[in-house]
Amino acid sequence: MFEPEEMKGRRALAFDFPEELSQALDAYLRTIHPMLCDGRQAGAPLWPSLHKKKRQMTAHGIYTRITQITSAHLGRPVTPHMFRNAAATFIAEMTPERALMAAAVLQHRSFETTRRHYIHGQQHLAATRYHQAIAELVARVDNNP
Numbered sequence: 001m002f003e004p005e006e007m008k009g010r011r012a013l014a015f016d017f018p019e020e021l022s023q024a025l026d027a028y029l030r031t032i033h034p035m036l037c038d039g040r041q042a043g044a045p046l047w048p049s050l051h052k053k054k055r056q057m058t059a060h061g062i063y064t065r066i067t068q069i070t071s072a073h074l075g076r077p078v079t080p081h082m083f084r085n086a087a088a089t090f091i092a093e094m095t096p097e098r099a100l101m102a103a104a105v106l107q108h109r110s111f112e113t114t115r116r117h118y119i120h121g122q123q124h125l126a127a128t129r130y131h132q133a134i135a136e137l138v139a140r141v142d143n144n145p
Contacts, residue, residue, distance in 0.1 A: 009107030
């Protein structure tokens with residue numbers, strides 16, 4: 001459960017934690033987290049700061065760490081906001097009948113906000129399908145002179 005003050009949309013959020021991720025979280029809490037917290041886990045933040053004067057990572061610290069890691073592994077930084085964008089676009093592109101779900105995932109009050117700012121996949125998907133159709137036509141013409 002996330003409290004309203006923890007969420008961008010200032011509304012509480014509760015959901016079932018995916019089983020696939022629970023093993024990874026358990027491993028983190030069992031092995032890595034105690035090292036980051038000097039063994040004192042009771043009441044410790046999930047993502048503690050590595051700075052001695054700070055108890056937990058700030059929003060800016062998390063942002064910076066995510067962009068550093070994605071830049072190192074992907075060759076360019078990916079921001080947390082880009083992950084939001086990708087989630088909404090992925091939902092709308094892979095399951096258009098569930099596009100409304102993207103608004104819920106992003107905690108938007110209105111689907112129009114989601115559609116206007118996040119769902120870009122339909123244009124990209126249409127262009128990809130168009131190019132595939134053209135390539136298929138060209139291949140047919142090349143094979144049947």
